[in-house]
Amino acid sequence: xxxxxxxxxxxxxxxxxxxxxxxxxxxxxxxxxxxxxxxxxxxxxxxxxxxxxxxxxxxxxxxxxxxxxxxxxxxxxxxxxxxxxxxxxxxxxxxxxxxxxxxxxxxxxxxxxxxxxxxxxx
Amino acid sequence: xxxxxxxxxxxxxxxxxxxxxxxxxxxxxxxxxxxxxxxxxxxxxxxxxxxxxxxxxxxxxxxxxxxxxxxxxxxxxxxxxxxxxxxxxxxxxxxxxxxxxxxxxx
Numbered sequence: 616x617x618x619x620x621x622x623x624x625x626x627x628x629x630x631x632x633x634x635x636x637x638x639x640x641x642x643x644x645x646x647x648x649x650x651x652x653x654x655x656x657x658x659x660x661x662x663x664x665x666x667x668x669x670x671x672x673x674x675x676x677x678x679x680x681x682x683x684x685x686x687x688x689x690x691x692x693x694x695x696x697x698x699x700x701x702x703x704x705x706x707x708x709x710x711x712x713x714x715x716x717x718x719x720x721x722x723x724x725x726x727x728x729x730x731x732x733x734x735x736x737x
Numbered sequence: 738x739x740x741x742x743x744x745x746x747x748x749x750x751x752x753x754x755x756x757x758x759x760x761x762x763x764x765x766x767x768x769x770x771x772x773x774x775x776x777x778x779x780x781x782x783x784x785x786x787x788x789x790x791x792x793x794x795x796x797x798x799x800x801x802x803x804x805x806x807x808x809x810x811x812x813x814x815x816x817x818x819x820x821x822x823x824x825x826x827x828x829x830x831x832x833x834x835x836x837x838x839x840x841x842x843x
Binding site: 710725 | 738769771773775779780781782783786787790792824826828831832833834835836837
């Protein structure tokens with residue numbers, strides 16, 4: 616079955632960096648666009664970034680543009696999020712999510728990982 | 738940016754009740770709208786996409802409707818497993834979520 620497993624979260628000081636990983640299985644990773652979505656403690660969901668299946672096209676939320684980089688290694692079935700210049704406001708659970716395939720459905724998220732918590736604190 | 742506004746923020750209901758949650762977009766998103774259910778400590782789960790299409794495996798008591806800027810999620814007969822927070826999401830232009838609606842036990 617489809618599995619997405621995030622890792623790499625933890626406590627980090629402001630202005631430092633952290634890299635999150637999302638290892639996937641149960642589907643052909645290279646066929647799917649992938650996203651990162653975050654959720655601050657007790658708050659709602661915020662889309663962070665997307666990377667297309669070929670790894671070339673990438674888009675970011677304004678709140679992370681210039682600081683975060685999404686990437687993927689299709690040979691390792693793994694999605695990454697490199698987070699630089701971290702701020703307290705980046706504290707959240709970070710989820711990776713798979714984008715549903717098919718023109719009729721549109722780019723909606725049909726499978727999610729369990730999330731990894733990133734805490735930015737001095 | 739497209740803003741999504743859900744109402745109510747909290748809804749108190751009993752098992753068996755018919756429940757309706759509304760989501761409004763700041764501009765037309767045609768029918769590029771999804772609904773997710775999230776339980777505490779868990780990842781969101783897709784319920785509805787393209788405003789009214791039921792995701793595979795989701796009970797038929799869930800339904801969605803609407804187009805343009807106004808959308809609704811309806812649970813026809815609330816079950817104990819349905820107490821959760823529900824989010825709408827537009828995917829017409831990038832992706833934006835509503836602030837969530839918590840459905841709690843009355």
